[in-house]
Amino acid sequence: MTFTVLITDPLSEEGIQTLRDNAQMNIVVETALTPDELELRIVDANALLVRSQTQVTAKLISKASNLKIIGRAGVGVDNIDLDAATEHGIIVVNAPNGNTNSAAEHTMAMIMALSRKIPQAFLSLKNQQWDRKKYVGVELKNKTLGVIGLGRIGAEVSYRAMGQRMKVIAYDPFLTEEKAVAMGVDYGTVEEVIKKADFITVHTPLLKETKHLLNAEAFQLMKPGVQIINCARGGIIDEDALYDAILSKKVSGAALDVFEEEPFLDHKLLQLPEVIATPHLGASTVEAQENVAVDVCQDVLNFLTGGVVSNPVNLPSVPRDILNKIEPYFNLAEKLGSFLIHLTEEVIEEVNIYYSGDLSEVEVAPLTRNTIKGLLKRHLGDHVNDVNALYLAERRGITIHENKTSTTKGFTNLLTVEVKTKSEKRSVSGTLLNGLGARIVKVDHYSVDFTPVGHILVIHHKDQPGVIGRMGSLLAKHTINIATMQVDRADIGGDAIMMLTIDKHMEKEAMEELLLLEEIYDVTAIDL
Numbered sequence: 001m002t003f004t005v006l007i008t009d010p011l012s013e014e015g016i017q018t019l020r021d022n023a024q025m026n027i028v029v030e031t032a033l034t035p036d037e038l039e040l041r042i043v044d045a046n047a048l049l050v051r052s053q054t055q056v057t058a059k060l061i062s063k064a065s066n067l068k069i070i071g072r073a074g075v076g077v078d079n080i081d082l083d084a085a086t087e088h089g090i091i092v093v094n095a096p097n098g099n100t101n102s103a104a105e106h107t108m109a110m111i112m113a114l115s116r117k118i119p120q121a122f123l124s125l126k127n128q129q130w131d132r133k134k135y136v137g138v139e140l141k142n143k144t145l146g147v148i149g150l151g152r153i154g155a156e157v158s159y160r161a162m163g164q165r166m167k168v169i170a171y172d173p174f175l176t177e178e179k180a181v182a183m184g185v186d187y188g189t190v191e192e193v194i195k196k197a198d199f200i201t202v203h204t205p206l207l208k209e210t211k212h213l214l215n216a217e218a219f220q221l222m223k224p225g226v227q228i229i230n231c232a233r234g235g236i237i238d239e240d241a242l243y244d245a246i247l248s249k250k251v252s253g254a255a256l257d258v259f260e261e262e263p264f265l266d267h268k269l270l271q272l273p274e275v276i277a278t279p280h281l282g283a284s285t286v287e288a289q290e291n292v293a294v295d296v297c298q299d300v301l302n303f304l305t306g307g308v309v310s311n312p313v314n315l316p317s318v319p320r321d322i323l324n325k326i327e328p329y330f331n332l333a334e335k336l337g338s339f340l341i342h343l344t345e346e347v348i349e350e351v352n353i354y355y356s357g358d359l360s361e362v363e364v365a366p367l368t369r370n371t372i373k374g375l376l377k378r379h380l381g382d383h384v385n386d387v388n389a390l391y392l393a394e395r396r397g398i399t400i401h402e403n404k405t406s407t408t409k410g411f412t413n414l415l416t417v418e419v420k421t422k423s424e425k426r427s428v429s430g431t432l433l434n435g436l437g438a439r440i441v442k443v444d445h446y447s448v449d450f451t452p453v454g455h456i457l458v459i460h461h462k463d464q465p466g467v468i469g470r471m472g473s474l475l476a477k478h479t480i481n482i483a484t485m486q487v488d489r490a491d492i493g494g495d496a497i498m499m500l501t502i503d504k505h506m507e508k509e510a511m512e513e514l515l516l517l518e519e520i521y522d523v524t525a526i527d528l
């Protein structure tokens with residue numbers, strides 16, 4: 001099988017080579033496509049690789065009928081419509097670690113260039129002016145740097161600023177006072193950071209909550225003469241408010257690497273002598289580009305060849321050691337879901353999943369996704385996958401509860417899935433037997449033991465002599481060979497169940513004839 005990988009932003013060749021080395025990958029590099037051209041090219045793509053420039057909109061995703069994965073060679077995924085990708089079952093991966101250092105170094109370069117007006121002085125010198133008075137700067141030593149967003153880059157910038165003998169005060173929703181002390185920074189609320197800082201640098205993602213985080217109101221609270229740095233995302237700072245704050249002299253300088261609209265050739269902020277800027281160069285170093293391209297291409301390759309990805313954005317990331325423990329259960333979970341969905345024809349309102357024994361001690365979210373994937377596939381088809389299973393269930397109003405219990409019923413691990421509809425509750429339990437793989441061991445309250453593969457018949461009947469023989473003869477008449485068979489009953493002469501695995505698909509006609517047998521209440525044929 002060949003996979004088409006479409007690359008639409010410039011990516012380091014070192015990364016692309018990882019893909020080229022695999023004979024299954026057909027690499028198409030097209031870095032100058034218009035949005036209309038991209039809509040045509042996306043149709044054949046199985047993977048799309050981008051940086052910040054390609055806009056991966058919901059409209060584009062709706063045309064991407066063969067797309068399985070979007071790889072972002074970098075951190076920010078605000079150019080990708082994540083909801084649309086998730087809804088279409090497309091996994092999004094990024095490369096969050098490879099450009100941290102470069103982005104932090106660029107931020108420091110901007111702070112130093114800003115404080116000493118280096119770009120302005122250079123420009124003036126190039127214009128044959130030897131002007132020393134105009135370009136008097138300020139020292140960084142003993143000044144306070146306010147850091148908003150103390151993640152990977154924010155932290156690296158803080159350490160470097162401390163090296164310049166700056167004081168650092170930071171705000172991040174995940175920052176505790178203890179952690180701040182351990183890092184050597186002061187802890188503050190956004191308002192405290194904004195009020196106390198001589199330089200303010202933002203390092204958050206662009207989210208609903210961070211859009212225009214620095215707005216007219218925030219500028220009001222700042223120290224007169226404050227200097228502003230944005231090497232994170234355009235939109236975190238309200239550009240109109242920054243423009244006004246510079247004109248009013250509240251802000252004495254700003255260094256911007258990113259903008260609300262990119263790319264551009266003309267921007268009103270660049271008309272102001274207090275503003276220095278670079279065209280989104282934070283991650284533009286040889287090292288960072290190599291790192292992010294290698295990381296993201298490796299993840300794309302892993303995903304397309306059935307492996308596990310390291311940096312999923314629209315799936316919770318599970319550490320490798322935990323994944324190793326739960327991966328063997330993926331098939332069991334999906335099979336239980338696929339089996340159970342056949343036991344009811346009513347609308348499912350609730351799913352309860354019980355994890356017991358060994359399973360009560362591990363991270364089970366990926367197993368829940370596999371179970372729900374199995375459940376939904378019968379009616380929604382093969383486009384249901386790990387990425388969109390929970391989203392699709394939620395959209396259908398199905399509530400899902402995960403429960404961990406210590407009741408193992410003698411099994412070392414037991415996974416029970418129960419569905420509730422308006423009028424009934426159906427359940428199935430399975431286990432992973434050492435060396436024997438997945439087994440279904442309970443269907444509703446009946447004990448059984450069979451491998452959930454192939455053609456399965458679930459027959460509810462009255463416990464009575466002769467019924468098994470009549471059923472066997474009828475299947476023989478239709479040349480249906482029984483591979484395995486189990487019987488269990490509630491009471492002698494009461495309700496009973498037969499679980500059969502058969503060697504071919506059960507045709508409708510044979511089903512109807514089985515139902516004519518007076519002791520048989522219902523028959524469900526399941527192909528797993």
Ligand SMILES: NC(=O)C1=CN([C@@H]2O[C@H](COP(=O)(O)OP(=O)(O)OC[C@H]3O[C@@H](n4cnc5c(N)ncnc54)[C@H](O)[C@@H]3O)[C@@H](O)[C@H]2O)C=CC1
Nearest residue numbers: 075076103149150151152153172203204205231232282283
């Ligand atoms: N200019 C460039 O070329 C580059 C820009 N970036 C951008 O830098 C930003 C940060 O990247 P990383 O540090 O790698 O991400 P990260 O995820 O490690 O850190 C982001 C931090 O922002 C915090 N945060 C979220 N909402 C916040 C809020 N309302 N107030 C304060 N903090 C908040 C998060 O808790 C997190 O700790 C991203 O927007 C990324 O896209 C990253 C690399 C290069």
Ligand SMILES: O=C(O)C(=O)COP(=O)(O)O
Nearest residue numbers: 051052053074075076283
């Ligand atoms: O990684 C990020 O978030 C960046 O902003 C880098 O963007 P780029 O890959 O250089 O277009």
